[in-house]
Each structure stands twice: as C-alpha cells, then as structure tokens.
Amino acid sequence: MDETILDAFRKNGLSRRAFLKFCAATASLLALPPAAAAAMAEKLATTLRPTVIYLSYQECTGCLESMTRSFSPTIEHLMFNNISLAFNDTLQAAAGEAAEAARKEAMRKAWGKYILIVDGAVPMGAGGAYCVAAGQSAVDDLRHAAQGAAAIIAVGTCAAFGGVPYAAPNPTGAVPVSEVVRDRPIINVSGCPPIPEVMTGVVVYYLSFGMPALDRQGRPLTFYGNTIHDRCYRRPFYDEGRFAHTFDDEGARNGWCLYELGCKGPVTYNACATLKWNQGTSFPIQSGHGCLGCSEPDFWDKGGFYRPLPAATGHWPRGEVLGGAALGGAVVGVGAAALARSRQQAAAAKSAKEVNSPPPKEDSHEH
Amino acid sequence: MKTLDAIPIRPAPSPAANAPALLQEIAAALDALLLSGRRHCIDLGSLPLSPADRDMLRETLGTGEVHMELATLGTSRIEETGVAGVWWVRHSSEDGILLTESLEVCHVPEIVPADTTDIAVGLQRLRQRIVVRASGEY
Numbered sequence: 001m002d003e004t005i006l007d008a009f010r011k012n013g014l015s016r017r018a019f020l021k022f023c024a025a026t027a028s029l030l031a032l033p034p035a036a037a038a039a040m041a042e043k044l045a046t047t048l049r050p051t052v053i054y055l056s057y058q059e060c061t062g063c064l065e066s067m068t069r070s071f072s073p074t075i076e077h078l079m080f081n082n083i084s085l086a087f088n089d090t091l092q093a094a095a096g097e098a099a100e101a102a103r104k105e106a107m108r109k110a111w112g113k114y115i116l117i118v119d120g121a122v123p124m125g126a127g128g129a130y131c132v133a134a135g136q137s138a139v140d141d142l143r144h145a146a147q148g149a150a151a152i153i154a155v156g157t158c159a160a161f162g163g164v165p166y167a168a169p170n171p172t173g174a175v176p177v178s179e180v181v182r183d184r185p186i187i188n189v190s191g192c193p194p195i196p197e198v199m200t201g202v203v204v205y206y207l208s209f210g211m212p213a214l215d216r217q218g219r220p221l222t223f224y225g226n227t228i229h230d231r232c233y234r235r236p237f238y239d240e241g242r243f244a245h246t247f248d249d250e251g252a253r254n255g256w257c258l259y260e261l262g263c264k265g266p267v268t269y270n271a272c273a274t275l276k277w278n279q280g281t282s283f284p285i286q287s288g289h290g291c292l293g294c295s296e297p298d299f300w301d302k303g304g305f306y307r308p309l310p311a312a313t314g315h316w317p318r319g320e321v322l323g324g325a326a327l328g329g330a331v332v333g334v335g336a337a338a339l340a341r342s343r344q345q346a347a348a349a350k351s352a353k354e355v356n357s358p359p360p361k362e363d364s365h366e367h
Numbered sequence: 368m369k370t371l372d373a374i375p376i377r378p379a380p381s382p383a384a385n386a387p388a389l390l391q392e393i394a395a396a397l398d399a400l401l402l403s404g405r406r407h408c409i410d411l412g413s414l415p416l417s418p419a420d421r422d423m424l425r426e427t428l429g430t431g432e433v434h435m436e437l438a439t440l441g442t443s444r445i446e447e448t449g450v451a452g453v454w455w456v457r458h459s460s461e462d463g464i465l466l467t468e469s470l471e472v473c474h475v476p477e478i479v480p481a482d483t484t485d486i487a488v489g490l491q492r493l494r495q496r497i498v499v500r501a502s503g504e505y
Contacts (some may be wrong), residue, residue, distance in 0.1 A: 016482035018439040019368040021458050024478070026411050028467035071464055236384035272411050279464050 029201050029275070031222050040208040047207055051110035052117060053103065054088035057131050057138040058165040058174055059120030063156035063193040064090055068198035076230055081093060082204065086114070090135075100134050108299045115206065116149035118142065118177050121158040121165040126171030140182055146181040151206065153187045154178070155199055160188035160218070161297035168301050178218065185211055188218035192294035195275050198223045215269065217297065221273075228265035228291045231273035234258070252288065262306040263290030270295040385414060386423035389470075393428075396472040397452055402444055406473040424470075426455060437478065444480075 019041060027037035056064070068091075085091070086098070086106030094102055107114065119308075120138075123130035128137030146152060154177040157163035165174035182236050189202050192321040200219055205212050212220040229235065237243070244251035244258055259266070265273075268291050272283040284291055290306075293299045389409065396407035416424075429449025437443035441461040447454055454471040456478075481489075 015439060016485050017437065017478050019438070021440050021443060024469075025466040028412055028469070031410070031413050051465075071462075129469075168374065197447045231415050233417050235415060236382050236417075239384075241381075250439055273415060280412075 026201070026204055029165075029197055030205055031271075031274075040204075043208045044204075049084050050150075050207065051086045051106055051114040052083045052203075053086055053107060053114055053145060053149075054091075054117040055141065056089060056140070057118070057120035057122050057159075059156060059158050060164075060171065061090060061119075063119050063199070064088075065195045066193035067155070067199045069278075070200040072289055083115070083207075092163075107145065113150050114148060115203070116145055116152045117155055118152060119155045121174035121176060122180050123160050123165065123172035123174050125171070130172040142177065142180050146184050146220075151185045151187065151204070151211065152177060152181060153189055153202060153264040154218075155189050156194060157172045157190045157192045157297075157299065160190040163192060164300055165224075166298075166300075179276075186218055187212065187214065187220060190217070190219060190224075190295040191270060191291075191366055192299070193201060194295070195223075195277065197275055198271060200281070217269075217271065219295075223271045224269040224295065226269065228268045228270055228273050228285070230264055231271075232285055233273070236286060247288070255288075258285060260308050261290050262304065262308050264293030264296070264299070264302075264305075264309065265291040266309060268293040268296055308335040321336065381421045383417060383419035385416060386420040386427075388415070389420075389424065390427055392451060393450075393470065393472060397450070400452055400472055400474075406471070406477075408472070409470045411468045411470060428455075433478065443478070445479065 020037075023037040023041045027040060028340055030036075032040070054064075066141040087103040089095075089099060092099060092102075120131075122128075122138045122142055124139060128139040133141070154160045158174075159166055159177050162170075162174055162176045164175070165172060174236070178188070187202060187206070189199055192197070201223065205220065205222065212222060216220055217224075229238070232238075234255065234257050236258060237255075241258045242251065242254075242256040244254075244256050245260055246252065247261065252258075257263070263285065265285065272291070273285070276283045276286070292303065292305050368491075396409075399405045399407065415503040431447030431449050431451065431453075433445075433447040437445060440455065441459045441463070442459045443459065445454060452472060452474065454476050455468075456471055456476055457468050458466045460466050502504070
C-alpha cells in the first residue's frame with residue numbers, strides 16, 4: 001500500500017524525457033526556475049502518496065467545478081499518480097453512511113499525516129446549526145478533522161477569508177477556516193473560484209517542497225506574489241495614461257487600461273494575467289472587463305465593482321522577478337500613475353457625489 | 368440573420384512593451400553561454416506578452432536550421448531560431464493544449480539527448496530482440 005509517487009509514474013512506463021517534460025510543465029506552472037524542476041522530480045520520486053480529505057461547508061461547489069477543469073496537472077493525474085483522495089462527497093461514488101464510514105477509516109489510518117482540503121466558510125451562528133451534515137455541525141467537524149491533519153489547504157475565498165457567506169450582514173456568523181483552526185499550518189488558496197491550475201499546483205508544490213512561502217494573507221507567493229496589474233498585458237496603456245472611460249468608448253474598443261472603470265487589478269494578488277482561465281484562453285481583463293478582486297478579503301463589500309480605486313495603490317512591483325524583463329514598464333509607470341491619479345481623483349470625486357457613500361478603504365498590501 | 372462574423376470586433380492593438388527587454392536578456396544569456404557555458408531558460412508563459420511582442424521576438428530571432436518534434440506525453444516542438452543557441456521550446460499535452468513555452472539559451476536543450484538509463488534499457492531490449500531473431504531464423 002505504501003506506494004511512492006515514482007512507483008505510480010513507472011507503472012505508466014514514463015521515459016526520462018517524459019519525466020523532464022512533466023517537470024518542466026509543472027515548474028513553469030509553479031513559476032519555479034528550471035533547476036527547481038529537477039529537485040521537484042527527485043522529491044516526487046521518493047514521496048509516499050498522501051491521503052487527502054476534501055471537506056465542503058458553506059460553499060457553492062464552484063471551486064470544485066473549477067478544480068476538476070485543471071489541465072496541468074489534471075485532477076485525474078493528481079488522483080492516479082500523486083495523491084490518494086480518500087473523501088470528497090461530490091466526486092466519490094459512495095454516499096450516506098458508507099461514505100462517512102470510509103472517511104472515518106481513511107482519517108484513522110492516516111491520522112496526523114493527511115492533507116485536509118477545506119472548501120467553504122464555517123457558520124458559527126446558532127451553535128453551528130446553519131451547516132450540518134451526518135448530524136455534525138461544520139465547526140465541530142472541522143475542529144475534529146483538523147486535529148489529524150498535517151496541513152490544511154483552504155480552497156476558495158470563502159474558506160480563506162469568509163467570502164460571500166461572510167459578506168455583510170453575515171446572517172450565519174460565517175468565518176474563514178483560520179478562525180476555527182489555529183494550531184495547524186494553513187495554506188490559503190483564494191479566488192472565487194481559484195484558478196484550477198493553482199489549486200492542483202499548490203498540492204504538487206506541497207508534496208515536493210512542503211509548506212510554500214506565504215504572503216501575509218497566508219497565500220503561496222508562487223501564485224499570489226504579483227498583482228494582476230503587475231502582469232497585465234494592458235499595463236503599457238496604463239503607463240502611457242490611456243484609459244477606457246465607458247465600456248463602449250474608443251478606449252474600450254482599443255483595449256486600453258480599465259483602471260478608471262473600477263478594475264481592481266492593482267490591489268489584487270493572483271495569477272490570472274499569466275496562467276489565465278479555460279486552458280490559458282483568456283482572463284477577465286482580456287475579455288474587456290475589469291478585475292473584481294475576488295482573491296482578496298472582503299471583495300464583496302468593497303463599495304462596488306465599477307467604482308475606480310482610490311488614487312495611489314500603495315505599492316510598486318519589486319524588480320527581482322524573472323530577470324526584470326517582466327516589469328518593463330515599472331519605472332515609467334510611476335510617472336504615468338501620477339497623471340492617472342489626478343485624472344482619477346476627479347472621477348472618484350464625481351462618482352462619490354453620485355453614490356453618496358464612503359470611498360473604499362485603501363489596501364496597502366505588503367510582503 | 369446576423370452571424371458572429373457580422374459583428375464588428377477588431378482585436379485590440381497593443382504595443383510591443385516587453386520584447387525589447389527580453390531580447391536584451393537573450394543577448395546577455397548568449398554572452399554567458401559563450402564565456403562560461405551556462406544555460407539559461409526564459410519561461411514565456413509567465414510574462415505579459417502582446418501579439419506585437421511575439422511578432423517582434425519571432426522577427427528578430429528568425430528561423431534556424433533545426434526543427435524537432437518530441438512525441439512523449441503529447442507533442443513538443445523544439446526549434447532553433449535564426450540565432451544559433453537560442454531554442455524556442457513548446458510542450459503540448461496529449462489533448463494538444465500548450466503546457467509551457469520557453470526560450471532556451473544553450474547548445475542543445477536538456478530534454479533532447481538520450482539519457483544513460485534509457486540507453487541501458489534500450490540496449491537490453493535490443494539484445495533480447497537479437498536473440499529472439501536468431502532463434503526464430505534457425
């Protein structure tokens with residue numbers, strides 16, 4: 001039963017070239033340097049396939065929908081080669097008491113060693129009665145399952161930050177996983193939903209290198225180290241001060257920057273601009289709509305998706321990433337931003353008058 | 368009835384903002400390769416490249432003499448550009464989806480030469496075939 005990940009690979013008759021290709025693709029996904037791919041290959045060759053328990057609470061299953069569409073590594077690849085998915089109430093064939101029994105058995109066998117994936121917020125109101133399965137409330141269930149976990153991956157903005165259930169007025173008293181569990185390592189993989197390849201990529205990263213470096217929101221820096229704005233292909237227009245002002249104007253048709261239409265790209269840390277969605281097809285900004293900031297805490301309550309960000313975004317990209325070539329416009333950008341800011345303040349003042357509510361608070365994200 | 372083609376959509380023109388910096392990085396990597404033999408790899412998937420950036424890269428680097436196709440876990444295209452030592456590498460999955468695209472600066476990409484273990488396995492297989500053939504014919 002103690003099968004290593006390499007054993008699983010060998011069964012599929014992989015050559016070294018195939019293995020190198022797999023490692024190159026995965027390292028690229030994880031934004032690792034090519035040298036790290038070799039280290040990853042070595043580690044994966046000797047690691048035992050860990051048990052994974054996937055629990056769902058206050059959630060819409062959008063995260064799982066997203067995850068099953070991961071194309072590299074695919075969820076099938078993960079399940080057949082890298083992990084042993086012991087419990088997921090949506091994907092598994094068993095149901096009812098049989099499913100609960102299988103889960104208890106899997107947890108008992110791997111107690112202290114399994115990876116716990118949690119999807120959804122946890123309602124604390126009314127003694128946890130808002131979310132109950134098999135006679136147990138979500139909060140009790142999570143407390144128990146966390147005790148036997150080596151690490152917890154909080155998948156989606158609901159599990160990571162509370163998400164939509166946590167949005168004002170939060171009628172069920174929803175909280176993120178980190179407010180229920182305080183004595184276990186937690187990796188937050190936020191997004192509504194997260195990018196599929198980020199979810200499977202974090203699992204592979206954890207298996208290869210253990211806990212990833214996290215930002216102050218508990219998110220892996222490999223995927224959440226840059227803002228959407230830092231890596232946006234429309235960034236050159238921002239640097240030139242060329243903006244769309246309505247969704248049907250000359251600027252919108254020309255594909256200019258959506259900053260003044262409320263794009264939250266400058267304060268949103270995620271990998272959409274590089275990994276993109278639907279097998280690398282596109283991402284919201286490429287489709288002509290600003291970023292909603294769904295991977296940030298309280299994105300639902302930040303005062304409107306179409307309200308422009310208030311003036312300065314409070315941070316500028318660090319230049320150490322990928323040889324500097326990636327950040328071509330960073331220095332030019334500061335000057336252009338000053339220009340954008342003054343134009344932008346006028347727009348903000350105008351919309352504040354119209355909406356008559358306080359401007360969203362400034363997000364000064366640091367690492 | 369209007370078809371999708373009848374709706375006037377034109378692709379957004381975007382300036383080539385990052386290609387010039389990338390070309391400088393490639394030049395520096397070639398310098399290092401000549402001086403110390405150090406390989407370099409630029410992962411294009413993690414960079415914001417506009418179509419104009421890609422055109423500029425392709426035009427400036429040109430087309431070289433070697434085109435290889437690797438058939439394992441889907442197809443991979445490995446092409447030398449017009450600048451010797453600069454390779455354009457594209458790995459695709461079995462479904463034809465592009466997994467990773469990179470520019471490698473080296474004499475030959477690491478994935479190309481046959482691996483020692485694979486050679487040993489191949490040799491074993493060849494010897495078995497020779498034996499089978501010999502026993503079958505006589």
